[in-house]
Amino acid sequence: MPTPLKLTALDADDLAVVSAAVQDSLVAVRDCVHFKDERRFVLLLNRFCWEADPTVEAAHWRTHSALVFNEVKAVRHHDVPLDEPDRLLDLLSVTLENDHSVTLRFAAGRAIRLEIGRLACHLGDVGEPWATPWKPAHPVD
Numbered sequence: 001m002p003t004p005l006k007l008t009a010l011d012a013d014d015l016a017v018v019s020a021a022v023q024d025s026l027v028a029v030r031d032c033v034h035f036k037d038e039r040r041f042v043l044l045l046n047r048f049c050w051e052a053d054p055t056v057e058a059a060h061w062r063t064h065s066a067l068v069f070n071e072v073k074a075v076r077h078h079d080v081p082l083d084e085p086d087r088l089l090d091l092l093s094v095t096l097e098n099d100h101s102v103t104l105r106f107a108a109g110r111a112i113r114l115e116i117g118r119l120a121c122h123l124g125d126v127g128e129p130w131a132t133p134w135k136p137a138h139p140v141d
Contacts, residue, residue: 002052002061004125011119012096018123019094022067024048024136030085032112034075041075041114043067043104045091048136049129063129067094069102071117078111094121 009015022045031044049061081087090107096119097103104112 002049002063002129004063004129005051005065005123006125007123009119009121009123015094015096015102015119015121018067018121021050021123022047022065022091022094023050025065025067025091026088027091028085029081029087029089032080032089034072039070039072039117041069041072043091047125048132052129060132060135061129062132063125064127065123065125068122068124069114069116070120070122072114073117074115076113076115078113079108080106080110080112 025045
């Protein structure tokens, strides 16, 4: 069973580590929330545990995680079905586009862009992980 992750990203290199950890996470549209008064954006994820030891019997694990961005000034959506709160999005990457924006890229060309004052991101696993027989795979072009 994987050890719970707790990561902080304060620069692009840190965010690359967080991005690798959350690749192929599933998130419901309803679980992507901007708390304007707190300048915070939160995603509640069903995270695939890429860091799990592949030599153990149950090699594939998922866990619930919270991905939090602070200092968020504005949120922009591209092709995110906000009118479908139960729709699951497949998170592919998280990148720092410049010092003042972060882009969350999802499958099917969807994206969320966060305008930020500075990068202050935290990822934390919550609850117990569970075994899964499915490992995400991506076609190679």
